[in-house]
Amino acid sequence: MGMTMSEKILAKASGQANVKAGDIVWVKVDIAMMHDLLGPWLVDGGFQRLGGKLFDKEKVVVVSDHCTPPATVQQADILKFTRDWSRDQELPYYYEFEGPCHQVIVEHGHVRPGRLILGTDSHTCMAGGLGAFATGIGSTEMIGVLLTGETWLKVPETIKVVWDGRLPHGVYAKDMVLKTIKDLGHAGATYQTIEFSGSAISELSMDERLVLSNMAVEAGAKTGLIEPDHKVAEYLRSKGVTEEIDMISSDEDAAYSRVLYYNASELEPQVACPHEVDNVHPVSSVEGKAVDQVYLGSCTNGRISDLRIAAQILKGKKISKNIRCLVVPASQHIWMQANKEGILDILTEAGCIVNMPSCGACGGFTSGVIGAGEVVMSSSNRNFRGRMGSPKGEVYLGSPAAVAATAIEGKITDPRKYLPKEVMV
């Protein structure tokens, strides 16, 4: 019997030739990632009580993104603690004000195929889009990782999700992943890996692949993996990675717990309705729902291709007078690229507000939380009750194109209306 990508990565990390789903293995961690809100200020007490010595500072990455820029004194204190701790530990890799951690560690070359990455955030699974086994852990578990570089993991079974065919115009990776989560259910992949494959996945850009892996956890998955190919290799080379790249893949005869098949050409734009990410419906069934705010950004869908699509839709138009449109590029690098391409001008002229790259209002932390009775259409990844502010607010999730079209009309809108065939992407 062959091995899945998950089994291969965990076999390597545990120093064994073979492991199989269900095995409990002690693994060596390649990258331990923390962010400000669930990082040093929660970890330091136990870390110091147990000796306070990092297993390998080259393998520890800290990103301040949730409290940036601080909206309260408490957030400022957490940010300062994180910055000071990273300096005291002489960490070579500390980033702040650069954007959400998941995007930052990809852009800086920390994420590579075959690596085992653990982070104190549930969306750490995004790194699986490059073929790394990446998953979220709690702060206490991180104490052990920081001290020993090891932890135990149960080798997960894998659900294979095959998307063949060609996406129609106006339909994106976000729609694919929402449809997948709808079918699996929000706990349908708990304790398992989701492996995305098929011709429609190979066709996706790096930006789009990361949407799929980012949201694997919304079906309960431990990680979301995509087999690395030449696009991943070229991306890493462009980020200055010179070492050999482990082009890992699942064996032909690997065992899957379940296989789902989809034809991408039949997919329509999808929207996740309050208050669960698997409460997914075609955009046609929620069209016309009035919104108070639209949010274009996050580690899920704030990348350059997302901003380009929004700019195509909003160029020369004005957003509805009844709403606010917040744009949050997923990194400083993306912000600068969008600026160079004139995208920020287009969006600002349309009436959008461009905020700095951070976790922002996506998790209800800073810059744009909502009040009671307010409705948001967002390109982010989670719509739980109270997620973006008031528990009496509502969050709908869709693609950046659907978000941009909604901004024009002030109500949930099918993006295809604003994407004529000749500008399809």
Added chain:
Amino acid sequence: MSFIIRGRVWTYGDNINTDIISPGQYMSLPVEKQAVHAMEAIDPSFSEKVQPGDILVAGHNFGSGSSRETAQMVLKHHRIGAIVAYSFARIFYRNSINVGLPVVEMADTSVISEGDELEINLLEGKIINHTKGTEYKGTKLPEHLIEMVKLGGLEPYLAKKLGIS
């Protein structure tokens, strides 16, 4: 962590996620202030009514969403004795064991009513309902975690492993 837990039940439904248990907007506050807002989106009186030792009983997918351990911190602040659910989200389950918050899975939690008095044996996976005079089968602690739980969680376990007293 004790292996026998006895307490009074508060019942909840499916998908009690981490944004409900520990809302993002309060996560930068000290734990005693965060704890006031625990569960408030679905149960505004939670922080006033729960007593030390009380047991939460819920349906599917308890603790879904974030990896935030503030969820365990606020429940521990209220000295919740244990959580019994049909199923738990993966990271929540792991974090709970790491910090010594007992979690038990059970096939049909709908047979337990609010106010029932439960006694849970974590090693045997046995749940006795003293109010109803019935007994249920829950999941046992995974074999490889028993020592960690005996020692009181991951931190004391690491201390032993690293030879720190």
